[in-house]
Amino acid sequence: MSKDTTIVVASKELDRVVIFTGLRWTVDWSGEADGLFNVVISTEFSGVTSNKIFLLKDIPPGV
Numbered sequence: 001m002s003k004d005t006t007i008v009v010a011s012k013e014l015d016r017v018v019i020f021t022g023l024r025w026t027v028d029w030s031g032e033a034d035g036l037f038n039v040v041i042s043t044e045f046s047g048v049t050s051n052k053i054f055l056l057k058d059i060p061p062g063v
Contacts, residue, residue: 007041015061019054 006021023043030038045052 015057015059017056017059019056020052021054022052 004022005025006019007025009018009020010016020043023045025041025043028040028042030040
């Protein structure tokens, strides 16, 4: 059984966003250092990616 998961990645300036939705994800956790973890999130896909990956850019401040 899989669960649809959406991940949103934003630039530091918050003017660009990439949205990944409806993909299967794997997470690889590494050791803890001072309460912080390193995490690698990855996915693989083949075929049509329409309605799965969205890029928004030139987002005006305050939106």
